[in-house]
Amino acid sequence: MDAQTLAQRCTEAMWQNDRTTQSMGMKIISVAPGEAVLTMTVQEHMLNGQGSAHGGMLFTMADSCFGFACNTYNQFAVAQQCSINYVAPGKLGDVLTATGREVHRAGRGGVYDIEIRNQDNTLIALFRGTCRTVKGQHLPEEIHD
Amino acid sequence: MDAQTLAQRCTEAMWQNDRTTQSMGMKIISVAPGEAVLTMTVQEHMLNGQGSAHGGMLFTMADSCFGFACNTYNQFAVAQQCSINYVAPGKLGDVLTATGREVHRAGRGGVYDIEIRNQDNTLIALFRGTCRTVKGQHLPEEIHD
Amino acid sequence: MDAQTLAQRCTEAMWQNDRTTQSMGMKIISVAPGEAVLTMTVQEHMLNGQGSAHGGMLFTMADSCFGFACNTYNQFAVAQQCSINYVAPGKLGDVLTATGREVHRAGRGGVYDIEIRNQDNTLIALFRGTCRTVKGQHLPEEIHD
Amino acid sequence: MDAQTLAQRCTEAMWQNDRTTQSMGMKIISVAPGEAVLTMTVQEHMLNGQGSAHGGMLFTMADSCFGFACNTYNQFAVAQQCSINYVAPGKLGDVLTATGREVHRAGRGGVYDIEIRNQDNTLIALFRGTCRTVKGQHLPEEIHD
Numbered sequence: 302m303d304a305q306t307l308a309q310r311c312t313e314a315m316w317q318n319d320r321t322t323q324s325m326g327m328k329i330i331s332v333a334p335g336e337a338v339l340t341m342t343v344q345e346h347m348l349n350g351q352g353s354a355h356g357g358m359l360f361t362m363a364d365s366c367f368g369f370a371c372n373t374y375n376q377f378a379v380a381q382q383c384s385i386n387y388v389a390p391g392k393l394g395d396v397l398t399a400t401g402r403e404v405h406r407a408g409r410g411g412v413y414d415i416e417i418r419n420q421d422n423t424l425i426a427l428f429r430g431t432c433r434t435v436k437g438q439h440l441p442e443e444i445h446d
Numbered sequence: 447m448d449a450q451t452l453a454q455r456c457t458e459a460m461w462q463n464d465r466t467t468q469s470m471g472m473k474i475i476s477v478a479p480g481e482a483v484l485t486m487t488v489q490e491h492m493l494n495g496q497g498s499a500h501g502g503m504l505f506t507m508a509d510s511c512f513g514f515a516c517n518t519y520n521q522f523a524v525a526q527q528c529s530i531n532y533v534a535p536g537k538l539g540d541v542l543t544a545t546g547r548e549v550h551r552a553g554r555g556g557v558y559d560i561e562i563r564n565q566d567n568t569l570i571a572l573f574r575g576t577c578r579t580v581k582g583q584h585l586p587e588e589i590h591d
Numbered sequence: 592m593d594a595q596t597l598a599q600r601c602t603e604a605m606w607q608n609d610r611t612t613q614s615m616g617m618k619i620i621s622v623a624p625g626e627a628v629l630t631m632t633v634q635e636h637m638l639n640g641q642g643s644a645h646g647g648m649l650f651t652m653a654d655s656c657f658g659f660a661c662n663t664y665n666q667f668a669v670a671q672q673c674s675i676n677y678v679a680p681g682k683l684g685d686v687l688t689a690t691g692r693e694v695h696r697a698g699r700g701g702v703y704d705i706e707i708r709n710q711d712n713t714l715i716a717l718f719r720g721t722c723r724t725v726k727g728q729h730l731p732e733e734i735h736d
Numbered sequence: 737m738d739a740q741t742l743a744q745r746c747t748e749a750m751w752q753n754d755r756t757t758q759s760m761g762m763k764i765i766s767v768a769p770g771e772a773v774l775t776m777t778v779q780e781h782m783l784n785g786q787g788s789a790h791g792g793m794l795f796t797m798a799d800s801c802f803g804f805a806c807n808t809y810n811q812f813a814v815a816q817q818c819s820i821n822y823v824a825p826g827k828l829g830d831v832l833t834a835t836g837r838e839v840h841r842a843g844r845g846g847v848y849d850i851e852i853r854n855q856d857n858t859l860i861a862l863f864r865g866t867c868r869t870v871k872g873q874h875l876p877e878e879i880h881d
Contacts, residue, residue, distance in 0.1 A: 315495035324491040346469040350460035356525050357506025364502040380501050384529040388695045405678045412676050531847050533840045550823045605785035614781040636759040640750035646815050647799040651792025670791050674819040
């Protein structure tokens with residue numbers, strides 16, 4: 302199986318069990334080794350007390366994008382530390398796109414950058430995540446094409 | 447109105463409009479100037495593809511706690527930058543408690559630390575948030591006791 | 592004065608008073624609005640107890656790069672919060688290059704990303720800084736070309 | 737050797753080789769398992785272009801404190817990711833104290849919080865560091881009391 306196919310299969314396996322990402326209506330637009338692109342529409346139940354998208358909902362979107370991007374190698378990877386900068390508010394009905402890319406990967410560690418932009422390409426949030434691989438694989442080892 | 451009453455009133459005003467915090471089943475246990483304590487039970491739709499509480503759900507809980515804590519002075523405050531360290535997984539059915547406290551506040555800026563622990567007092571996540579005040583108040587200025 | 596000239600003049604003004612950056616032997620390779628590139632050689636007094644470049648020395652280099660990049664608009668800007676990921680050790684004699692770019696700037700806030708690489712183009716550290724403008728200017732307002 | 741003695745011996749071993757910490761005039765006030773307290777006086781060469789202590793110098797002090805605190809178990813530990821919030825400026829001649837404590841340690845990972853305060857007990861900066869243990873020990877295994 303080539304790296305691109307492996308990335309897609311890992312994403313499909315993760316997606317099936319990822320209740321949070323599903324229940325929030327995220328859609329996976331594309332994945333590649335170390336990369337993922339997701340979309341999500343800001344819904345009523347995602348608003349905070351000030352009428353904007355709750356920071357936690359933006360973070361969750363970025364975190365899902367990070368999770369898919371760093372799990373494209375058929376090796377379980379888990380987040381250790383993540384940071385987010387909020388630069389513009391998300392609004393009800395906004396169609397957000399999270400784009401994640403690998404900045405560094407070596408040994409068991411990795412660093413990923415995720416940007417969230419709205420339908421006007423306005424930058425909404427910047428996210429940086431640090432992960433470590435742990436035991437376990439998304440696909441059985443014996444799977445071959 | 448004293449500082450404690452003001453904190454409670456601000457929290458009530460925010461809570462009524464905070465769809466995210468409500469829809470995730472969080473409960474506010476207490477607030478005080480610069481402080482907030484929340485609980486949340488980990489539900490099925492909060493699980494990630496690896497069967498643990500999605501990092502975004504933990505973050506959202508911490509972020510809500512942060513939001514309530516930094517909005518206890520009847521002055522709108524918004525998150526600018528937040529960071530989370532995941533130290534142990536949250537599991538289905540866990541009753542989590544987020545405890546937030548003000549570490550620094552001066553001028554328009556503030557820094558808050560939030561800890562999430564489970565029902566066994568095990569530390570699950572550490573969160574640090576930086577906020578800025580913006581225009582607007584939770585309560586009309588003319589309200590007095 | 593055009594934006595590029597203004598950036599250079601601000602950098603010159605800051606440099607003259609920046610004892611830390613000078614005393615560590617940093618050199619400014621280039622600046623542009625929102626951007627800066629610096630080099631620094633890892634010296635003996637920059638080593639930690641494990642024989643690698645002290646994390647604080649790498650951070651200081653990145654922080655200086657950040658400071659020059661965000662002060663290119665003739666408006667004092669100060670760091671509020673910074674984060675660094677160490678991905679490979681710096682070694683004695685390494686010639687490091689810090690490259691900083693503006694990721695976001697709006698109102699009084701800004702976010703900047705800085706990468707440090709060594710002479711082999713190996714990524715050593717990733718830095719993200721959040722700043723705010725404050726009162727004061729690097730150049731007297733009456734200066735014109 | 738008890739844990740406290742081990743902590744002190746590890747610190748002595750690290751200190752001898754730590755050129756950065758020595759050359760900046762830091763002093764170790766105390767160490768204990770997972771803890772360290774350091775002092776440093778802000779000198780001329782530690783000032784930035786705005787006449788305050790360079791953020792990198794504050795970070796370096798916190799990072800050294802972190803390094804000593806997380807290396808008290810006779811197992812090499814290295815920083816992976818660190819974050820700093822600057823809340824008040826350090827001034828020339830200030831005698832700063834960095835106090836570091838372990839917030840979490842499990843397996844190979846740890847999280848440490850460091851506060852820097854000046855001679856008036858004013859909070860200057862907040863630092864949080866994430867570390868991992870790596871191969872190697874500060875003291876030969878055969879050393880016994």
